[in-house]
Amino acid sequence: MEYPMKVYGPNVIEKFLADLLTILGWLLVAFAIGAAFAQPLFAGGFLGGLLVAGTALTGVMLWLGSSGLRQNRSAVDVGYFLFALMAGAWTLHGALALRLAPLLAGLIMLGLLALIVYLRQLSLQARFKPRFFSLRQFETMIQVADTMIDADGERALHPIDVAVRVDHFLHAVDSPLTERIGGLLAVVEWLLPLIVGRPIPFSDLGSNERRRAVEKVIGAGGLFRNVARGLKLLACAGYYGSVEGMAQVGYIPFEERLRSQGVDQGPSRYPEPSIPIDGIRRAAPGGAAPDPAGSPDPAPPPLRFGDLRRLVRRRSRVLPRGRAKEVGADPFLRGGG
Amino acid sequence: MSDRRSHPIYSKDSAVFIETGEDKFQAMDHAIQRSGFLENVEAVLYSSGKPREEFLVAIKPNIMTASLRQDESPVYTDPQLVEYLIRRLREQGYRNLAVVESHNVYDYSYRDRTVHAVAEMAGYRAEGYRIEDLSEQKAPHDYGGVLGEHVVGRTWRDADYRISFAKNKTHWQCFYTGCLKNIYGCLPEGDKMKHYHGKRREYYECCILILDAFPVHFGFLDAWVSGDGFSGHVRDAKPNQTKAIFASDNVYALDWVMGEKMGVNPALNYVIQEAMHRWGPIHITRKGNLTEWHPWTNIRAFVVIAMDAIEEAYWISRFFSRAFASEQDPRFRPVSRWQALYGFLQSITRLFERLFVTKT
Numbered sequence: 001m002e003y004p005m006k007v008y009g010p011n012v013i014e015k016f017l018a019d020l021l022t023i024l025g026w027l028l029v030a031f032a033i034g035a036a037f038a039q040p041l042f043a044g045g046f047l048g049g050l051l052v053a054g055t056a057l058t059g060v061m062l063w064l065g066s067s068g069l070r071q072n073r074s075a076v077d078v079g080y081f082l083f084a085l086m087a088g089a090w091t092l093h094g095a096l097a098l099r100l101a102p103l104l105a106g107l108i109m110l111g112l113l114a115l116i117v118y119l120r121q122l123s124l125q126a127r128f129k130p131r132f133f134s135l136r137q138f139e140t141m142i143q144v145a146d147t148m149i150d151a152d153g154e155r156a157l158h159p160i161d162v163a164v165r166v167d168h169f170l171h172a173v174d175s176p177l178t179e180r181i182g183g184l185l186a187v188v189e190w191l192l193p194l195i196v197g198r199p200i201p202f203s204d205l206g207s208n209e210r211r212r213a214v215e216k217v218i219g220a221g222g223l224f225r226n227v228a229r230g231l232k233l234l235a236c237a238g239y240y241g242s243v244e245g246m247a248q249v250g251y252i253p254f255e256e257r258l259r260s261q262g263v264d265q266g267p268s269r270y271p272e273p274s275i276p277i278d279g280i281r282r283a284a285p286g287g288a289a290p291d292p293a294g295s296p297d298p299a300p301p302p303l304r305f306g307d308l309r310r311l312v313r314r315r316s317r318v319l320p321r322g323r324a325k326e327v328g329a330d331p332f333l334r335g336g337g
Numbered sequence: 338m339s340d341r342r343s344h345p346i347y348s349k350d351s352a353v354f355i356e357t358g359e360d361k362f363q364a365m366d367h368a369i370q371r372s373g374f375l376e377n378v379e380a381v382l383y384s385s386g387k388p389r390e391e392f393l394v395a396i397k398p399n400i401m402t403a404s405l406r407q408d409e410s411p412v413y414t415d416p417q418l419v420e421y422l423i424r425r426l427r428e429q430g431y432r433n434l435a436v437v438e439s440h441n442v443y444d445y446s447y448r449d450r451t452v453h454a455v456a457e458m459a460g461y462r463a464e465g466y467r468i469e470d471l472s473e474q475k476a477p478h479d480y481g482g483v484l485g486e487h488v489v490g491r492t493w494r495d496a497d498y499r500i501s502f503a504k505n506k507t508h509w510q511c512f513y514t515g516c517l518k519n520i521y522g523c524l525p526e527g528d529k530m531k532h533y534h535g536k537r538r539e540y541y542e543c544c545i546l547i548l549d550a551f552p553v554h555f556g557f558l559d560a561w562v563s564g565d566g567f568s569g570h571v572r573d574a575k576p577n578q579t580k581a582i583f584a585s586d587n588v589y590a591l592d593w594v595m596g597e598k599m600g601v602n603p604a605l606n607y608v609i610q611e612a613m614h615r616w617g618p619i620h621i622t623r624k625g626n627l628t629e630w631h632p633w634t635n636i637r638a639f640v641v642i643a644m645d646a647i648e649e650a651y652w653i654s655r656f657f658s659r660a661f662a663s664e665q666d667p668r669f670r671p672v673s674r675w676q677a678l679y680g681f682l683q684s685i686t687r688l689f690e691r692l693f694v695t696k697t
Contacts (some may be wrong), residue, residue: 001629003602004592005618012512016638119642126610326541 028059148235338401351587355625411564440527507569525697558583
């Protein structure tokens, strides 16, 4: 069988985790049914009912999540949250009621929770190794790029590639401003969805809802105005800073343009900012330097402020491009004369 | 920002040739001819501007996983095939030929396993070529990435033409090991668990870094007799007579097709995954019999993940390296009297191996 090459395709850990979550879902549902029938052993009454229902719901959420770890991220997140809640609840109930069965069930669930959290972390690390962002921030950055760069549906770069470029760019930049990028992404991830009434992370929103949230803050003032500007800056730096992004908007590098061919592209050359030797002579204390032939020089006039000003003007004259060779004869230039 | 996905060798679309038959030398000969191997060497020679006699060709077969001499080993590259390749190169006038390897984790358990000693045991005669131990010729090199300032074997560094001649076998760390993973064996440090595994650096990152820094110009895969199952890379009680030789001017493409023949999605292999991130996707032309191997036993995903987790701690990974190690030729003596304990653990491993595999 021929397999397609996909750089960001599923990895072995994701595949394993998906299978594991499915099995866990089945086990939790089976456990909930078993616990409902064996109430005296586990938990009875209203609390017991809550625990059993919560456990069954957790199993269902894990089924949903495992049917698409990437597509159903919200279900995975909720499933993990419920799993942690139920594990804690069973353990606490077992410890407080001094019952072995719920305590054991809770402890096993806690162990499994640690395993699935570890595997999820590993699965992300196998896909991405950000240099600047944390894994969570990197995921947010992918969604930001996906939201901000529309390109009329014909993106030249995948949002992951945009996020990778932004990550590498920020890693290379040495600026105190980069310290605030983390804060910006935290605001985007956790606060921005609240604007559209969604109490879930930005990365878990669908593309339309993400765009709605961003559109809300574009016209806003205060903190969110800066958020919108920051998002735009990050996404554009990653996308339009790439060769593919530049090509898409029709930008042709100067060296590749027709009119640049044959043009002197050498750097502009400016006169050296040094004082000519006769100026130094004049400025020398005691007047003229002794003549090696022995004949005394006529005493030069003292250096005045106007002379210096003319000298400076001459140094700062900007020479047009293409005159580099001509000015090569200027004795004031480095290596000239 | 530079584009990393533009390697002159690995990022180009390539063809992979699979030659089969009843005679391994004939299959090897077809692989050499149809893949354009000799023309490829000539092209690199021409661009190097060096005299033919000085042009250094380094071949990296799989040698150091050998523990016992076998006429048809599923574990190490067949020395007869390597020497056949060398003979063909000599016929073209190439004289500066080297077979290279470095020490490996068997040093934890057994003494005197130098490259020369293991190569001799495996059947290398060193006639018309020399055997180089990369662990004995370390020179500093800055690889960048997770390896950074590290070392490289001089012969591998100075080679004008590099060939990876791997063995077709499964591997518990990455489903299978081919021409890419074979070059991990060019990293000179013998204590590989300490230097190339763990939290700071993963073996597949190190492997891709050395491949990137010192590109392999051509790859061959000895799939005449193959090793499958849980411990296929170190021992296989029932070798598979797969009777095929792979050849390609792009080892990345070759390894991809190798996975397809095993019935494994190559993208799940950690080494190939890292290669994809670095060199991008390519188009592969497959030439030859593409039917999956049958019968064939692959590694289960949970084993690969468990091995990845285990190697995070050096002493644990070192312990497992010893516990899973194969029995050795008598010339390589155990390093300690505790080896008997490890022998016991190895016997237990063999009992439970069936749980860790899937059959096709």
